[in-house]
Amino acid sequence: MGRALMVLGTSSGAGKSLLVTALCRIFSNLGYDVVPFKSQNMSLNSAPSIEGGEISRAQYLQAIACRKRPSVKFNPILLKPEGNMRSQVVFMGKPIGSVSAREYMLSRKEELFRKAMEVLDGLKEDHDLVIIEGAGSPVEINLKDYDIANTRVMLHAKAKGILVTDIDRGGSFASIVGTMELLNEREREAIIGFVFNKFRGDASLLRPGFEYLERRYGKPTLGVIPYVEHRLPEEDSLAEFPKVKGEPHIQIIKLPHISNFTDFEPLHWANGVDYVTKAEEIKGDVIIIPGSKNTVEDLLWLRENGFEDAILEAHREGSFVVGICGGFQILGEKITDTVESKRGTIRGIGLLPAKTFFGKVKRTNHLRAEVLWGPAKGLAVEGYEIRFGRSTSAKPFSVITAVNGVKTFEPEGAIGKRAFGTYLHGIFHNFAFTERFLNSLWAERGLEPVSIEGWSMEEEIERLSRVVERHLDVERILEELGV
The missing domain is CATH 3.40.50.880 (Class I glutamine amidotransferase (GATase) domain)
Known part of the structure; x- marks a missing residue:
């Protein structure tokens, strides 16, 4: 049975997708049979899978980082916004209907979550490591009971969790503390450490904050990733049209x-x-x-x-x-x-x-x-x-x-x-x-x-993964995973 690592974020746009992409390539370079997974993604940008169905561009990119052919198994549920609070629901690559947000929460979500977890279980059986991407924030109070993309997935997979925050926005220490306080005890226990993303400056100046987090939660800061100019597609939920x-x-x-x-x-x-x-x-x-x-x-x-x-x-x-x-x-x-x-x-x-x-x-x-x-x-x-x-x-x-x-x-x-x-x-x-x-x-x-x-996507993935690897405690992550 393979192991699972989940990347959660303190917010949308924290850098989860690209961190997962980098981790997929890092672990692939180390010789592990690794695949990506995101139970549910909402995206306007989709791409084809080897089965002929649609998956999110993010999981498509992550599959390439793993040196795998993109599969619907990596993104079983894809929601494609249609406007007026409605989305087309794509399951295992195929459209199965168009629903309002309320209809989806009350009727289809639990059934699709159960099926998605069966897919995840199969991936763990077949591979050394599954890198799971969360969605948005895992602790939105009005949504947490309905959330099938974050901590429920982490607990089901018995995954270790990394909590990443975008320090370029400001308020990153507060966002980590707020997220940790709103997690329940089992969820907090699964978190192995924190990653500060998109940092510009001298990381040593952040040390008092790292020490505070470790005293309060007993969790280390696993890395400070510098701001990286890149040409890889970001998640589009917060995309700005340039x-x-x-x-x-x-x-x-x-x-x-x-x-x-x-x-x-x-x-x-x-x-x-x-x-x-x-x-x-x-x-x-x-x-x-x-x-x-x-x-x-x-x-x-x-x-x-x-x-x-x-x-x-x-x-x-x-x-x-x-x-x-x-x-x-x-x-x-x-x-x-x-x-x-x-x-x-x-x-x-x-x-x-x-x-x-x-x-x-x-x-x-x-x-x-x-x-x-x-x-x-x-x-x-x-x-x-x-x-x-x-x-x-x-x-x-x-x-x-x-x-x-x-x-x-x-x-x-x-x-x-x-x-x-x-x-x-x-x-x-x-x-x-x-x-x-x-x-x-x-x-x-x-x-x-x-x-x-x-330019090639391969070269950009390698360049990003090398930067992340230099600034991330990969050995500590491997030790926590027990691989």
Whole structure:
């Protein structure tokens, strides 16, 4: 039977996801057979698993850190917010319904928790170590009785716990004390120590606080992790949409049901990027409509709030327009939806020669493709698809050459005049493609070519894990785990 280590946080955004990612790689490098786990995650950013279902991007990243293929077992329950206090419930990678927060708490939660714990038990049987991520704070008084992502998981798994806090926010000692005081005796006993995350400065100045915590709780501070600039996706519950100064200007429309906005992270490092919420702001050299959790509702929102006219006007004046997944569907000629919004056939914006209808089965796959569009023609790229939509176009953007490693030949996406759309989430993480796309536009303005610094997720995971390992008492953690 394997062991379990759980990372709890004093709040959302404390750094749990990235600490788990680093621990997964650290223990994998030490030779342990390690896997991640989060019983329930709420996220707009999902990714495909080896089984074909959806999991959170956080657990997807953690699986890569463990050198494992991402599995639905690592994130059995995924809640995808739909607005109006409702979420789509995804269990073991498959949607099982849409419920309000109250309905979920009173009807489905306990059943799904029991099933999730069966999955966790299986992971402990099959692996040396399971690194479990908590959610938000484990001691929210109004939620603790319903919480199936924190201390109930820790106690069920007989896991050792680490409590992490974001010291960059301030009040971290108080947040640790408050959390410990609101834990019950069994929960406090399971905690083996504290980690201070995102620290800038001289850690020796914190010693009086460490001594206080050890006197009060008999628990050591296991590490002070410095603030690290990185390019790995964070959890999106507190995600801030950045405004990166610079020219030329890339604008991404912040749809009401925006999803998978991690697609655009490479653009933040290369150019001026702005997430826009008002039609009068539309004036970018590049305008991107991102993925959507409810495509037709977001299309109607764009139309009712003046965005459609603004996009068409900007396009006439020379802006290049891109649509990713739901954004691609929105830019097409029409959408027939009897599945998601159930609104029937709706006219699209019309910049792409594509027609879309919604199937009842969601496609969630890793894809390899060959680009058919202009400056990147013939380039091999990869990404993933998560969609109900099925689209046809006389001018496809690419040909899918492999689905989950199985060879195929399937046109996808569409090319229009100064516009393209694709179902490939992660297209901009193919840096050769991104450079060719941007430089084709910059050349029109006589600008110097841009170069996106070579980067890989593997390298970023290794770099982060090395920093964490230098500042964390890994030996003490291993000793507490008894491995």
